[in-house]
Amino acid sequence: MPLSESALIGKHNAYNSLAAGIVARIFELKKEVIKESMASFHNLEHRLEFIAKINDIRFINDSKATNVNSTWYALETFEQPIIWIAGGVDKGNDYTDLIPLVQKKVKAIVCLGEDNRPIHEAFAKEVDLIVNTKSAQEAAKISYQLASKGDLVLLSPACASFDLFEDYEDRGRQFKQAVRSL
Secondary structure (H helix, E strand, O other), X not given: OOHHHOOOOOHXXXXXHHHHHHHHHHOOOOHHHHHHHHHHOOOOOOOOEEEEEEOOEEEEEOXXXXXXXXXXXXXXXXXXXXXXXXXXXXXXXXXXXXXXXXXXXXXXXXXXXXXXXXHHHHHOOOOOOEEEEXXXXXXXXXXXXHOOOOOEEEEXXXXXXXXXXXXXXXXXXXXXXXXXXX
């Protein structure tokens, strides 16, 4: 089965799907059943979740990415220019591993949090435009204004959500609602 036929996106999901497929074959599940399952599987909410495509701009909710490693996989997944929504409660993050991906893929950063200094300090030399926001609605609106046709808006914060939201689920739900009201 070509990976392009899988419902999930990202190399990390491809690796997981391959492992699941091998286990399924060990248990002698039919190839057709495995293929159908992988083609129709729906990712859990807030994990590289497609929200909408508005004027050829895609919006992705990865609010569950509350650490640098998770955000690395999200940034690595996409090829088009990214408006990256990041920030929240920084847990002493080391953003060094994200720098090559940010240099290559990120067009602008929209910070979503009370204290955005760590994001600014980490990426000020890598991205020309970093904007501060204090709500999911403001972050969605500004991201949409900064994006061009063919771009991707990615909420993948690399931080906890407790400064502005109840939890990552609340942040993701508010972001989805904000995108849908654009």
